[in-house]
Amino acid sequence: MAVDPRTPVLVGVGQFTERIDDPGYRGMSAVELATEAVRAALADTGVDPAAIAKAIETVYGLRQFEISGPMPATLGKSNNYPRSVMNRVGGDPARVVLEPVGGQGPQKLVTEAGAAIAAGEMDAAMVIGSEPGSTARYFADRDNRPDFTEHVDGQLEDRGHQIHQYFTEYTAKHGLTGAAVQYGLLDNARRSRLGLGVSAYRRLMAELFVPLSKVAAKNPFSSSPVERSVEEIVTVTDDNRMICDPYPRLLVARDQVNQGAAVIMMSVAAARRLGVPESKWVYLHGHSDLTEQPLLDRVDLGASPAAVLAAREALRVADIGVDDIATFDLYSCFPFPVFIVSEALGIDGADPRGLTVTGGLPYFGGPGNSYSLHAIAETVTQLRDRPGRFGFVGANGGTMSKYSVGVYSTRPAPWRADRSEQLNQQVSALPKVAVAERPDGAATIETYSVRYDWPTTTGIIIGRLDADNSRFLATTEDPELVGLMCDGDPLTAAIHVRPTEHGNRATLR
Incomplete structure (x- = not known):
């Protein structure tokens, strides 16, 4: 032509x-x-x-x-x-x-x-x-x-x-200051929609990324030309440490x-x-x-x-x-x-x-x-x-x-x-969710991540207030709730949220 x-x-x-x-x-x-x-x-x-x-x-x-x-x-x-x-x-x-x-x-x-x-x-x-x-x-x-x-x-x-x-002052105050934690919130929200458990979803992510590593292994411009297996990616070790839930290091850029x-x-x-x-x-x-x-x-x-x-x-x-x-x-x-x-x-x-x-x-x-x-x-x-x-x-x-x-x-x-x-x-022009910046009361967890990259392991929560279904951000260092977020599945868990001078805080109820 x-x-x-x-x-x-x-x-x-x-x-x-x-x-x-x-x-x-x-x-x-x-x-x-x-x-x-x-x-x-x-x-x-x-x-x-x-x-x-x-x-x-x-x-x-x-x-x-x-x-x-x-x-x-x-x-x-x-x-x-x-x-x-x-x-x-x-x-x-x-x-x-x-x-x-x-x-x-x-x-x-x-x-x-x-x-x-x-x-x-x-x-x-x-x-x-x-x-x-x-x-x-x-x-x-x-x-x-x-x-x-x-x-x-x-x-x-x-x-x-x-x-x-x-990011905004509100999101930064609640720990949304790095890519890994923010995408962790998105992947866990997707997991919630699919109705999958923690281990099943991590394996799904690994199965998605294993073929990528095979391409990298053959690329002369790769920074890490190593082929990975599903088990390597899903298994948390000192070398493959958790960064932010749900990601161990080998799932992170x-x-x-x-x-x-x-x-x-x-x-x-x-x-x-x-x-x-x-x-x-x-x-x-x-x-x-x-x-x-x-x-x-x-x-x-x-x-x-x-x-x-x-x-x-x-x-x-x-x-x-x-x-x-x-x-x-x-x-x-x-x-x-x-x-x-x-x-x-x-x-x-x-x-x-x-x-x-x-x-x-x-x-x-x-x-x-x-x-x-x-x-x-x-x-x-x-x-x-x-x-x-x-x-x-x-x-x-x-x-x-x-x-x-x-x-x-x-x-x-x-x-x-x-x-x-x-x-x-x-x-x-798509519909938007109402956001409560200073929530107080009974709520449920919509999605979450955990910051293992901080000195204190901290839970990051996007939740919904029971009273009006408005969305909010909160963090938690509460041992019981952090334990559930690290070792269980906190999606839809019942929590109580309260505002403080330094951001919203959540505990289990």
Whole structure:
């Protein structure tokens, strides 16, 4: 088919991983990790890397954990991450952007760049990301810590970390300050809806994730290329300790990694002008970017209407069905997002196509906000070897707060708009649950988690007041209730909740 010269195509991808047990491990910075990935992406185009670097007009950077909140970067940082990287490869983009926090960011930015290219706003863009969590841990207690501080002049469109969109003073006061505890609440809510016991659900989660580890074991970019068994994952040991209920460590994203990724996108006209072979081109056939309701507003905490709509919308835009997909990568920070989107697609962990191309966040690695950039890079690589087939990438941010989807193929296709704005209005208009911030009285547990990662093992509760069924948050250190939460099943348990100056507290009744 004749392709509009403004059609965006992905033309270069790159990945880099530094493992702590590598002989040459040196504890690289965020800038250094991204630079290695960018060099790989430039070379991947099959054209002189210097020419491609000079042609890139816009660079979108994804935030590392160390710049994803108000706390300072302990080893120092660049004041202009994208330009620091581009300076090292000979590029001087007219515009650089630093994206807010969110694991949906990689796919959201590829879609944003594609729309801008299709509209004639630019001809060539790159998305970069890296995470130096391993470096931070390695140097934490050492005297010879490096200083990665770097000052670079030039334009920077910093969109702000926006971390506060994912929690409020009320949720933070009640322990919802980390991803594991928040997703624990969601997975236990889903378990409640399914009517499953604690051990049965943990085995279900392990069975879902075992095939991911098999992919990671064969991926040269994996941070932990080890194949796991169901028994390894479900059995709590010193090495596989409980993090937050219902997750032992092997069900949790592995964030202490050193990884980088980069994706280059340009118009068909620019790709032809620069001589990028058509065998490198991959088109974005379908896309969507949806936002879920705030956590406590959601009628069913074990569901995610926005993620389901995002998956279906991207397939609609691509004008294909699930059976047409050859590869999937479903964001797997914890089991919950994989369960939700695989169910929406009508697939499961036994699907011969698999649910990941990388190996998933607990095994391949969870490089902060940039994981799905690796998924996109790997999808592009695999689709080049399977011309005409389709790949699906699902990227998740926050507490199942934002979901972005991309559908890719080497098969030429025009740029198509999606209906994300209208669908977001539809999600926003869904019914909401009334919340009582200072509950007092008899109540039941709707869902829960347990924070084993705190000095004192603490129960985290979302409950419903018997008086009016309003929803509330509470914590507990009550031995009897914490014991039930750790060793039994507290779903629907009768409790008493009371407000205090430091948050709501619950006990059994």
